[in-house]
Amino acid sequence: MSIPFWCVFIAAILIYVARVPVTKAMKEQGGYNNHQPRAQQGQLTGQGARAVAAHQNSFEAFILFAVGVLMAHTTQTQGWVIDLLAIIFIICRLIYLPLYWYDKPSQRSLVWMIGLVCSLLLMLSPVYRYWVLSTIQ
Template identity: 35%
Template sequence: MLREWSDSLILLLAIAVAAVLIYLPYLWVGYARVQVGYDLAAPRAMFDRLPAYAQRATWAHQNSFETFLPFTAAALMVYVTEAGSSTTTWAAVVFLVARFLYSVCYIGNLPLLRSASFVVGSLATLVLFALGLQGAGLGHGL
């Protein structure tokens, strides 16, 4: 099914999906806020009252912002240099799956799997950067 779409379209869709994945952990935070009683006057002050899973969900949400920018830059570099290929498509898909698993593992308190998924997602981003540089004619040795 992935081959029916152009590599460029898949990269753009991957950026959009990555943006949505940033907010996935916040579903758990919202649920927990309802459980403990949401305080409109001081929403950040209630963080310490949240259950541990919701605190971890908040941290997963924050980390998702930190990984979104490099992934987006790398994907756009591939897009702009027209270096899209089956490798860049799979790197983008691997990033998305890794980031989904990262959030699930963080919320579920599975630190080793969380760390592994972080590394896999980071490597996928590095692959995109390397191929984007090659597409720009700057990374022949990569």
């Protein structure tokens, strides 16, 4: 499996890692309400509420990232730049989660923006491939 595909796998796992503080916060609220967990999560404050938001953001970020990797793959755009963009995205997400959990909004936004740019560049990677091939011929 290629590096970008491994990164998609890791990004999928990070969606659920983002939830770890949510469960803890729900237990502190009198126990995990398995009948209406989303209603209970809506009442969380502080770190628990930020963890819910980080979890939701992880889904949003995953979609763009996975599409970017698939666009690069289906157009056979490969190489160290694609690998590097995928790795940087994962590093950003690994940094992003604790920044969200521990309420560091400025740093979190910067890291989020870098990850978003990586996803968008992956989506544009077929253009790079076209430019490189057209300049060679």
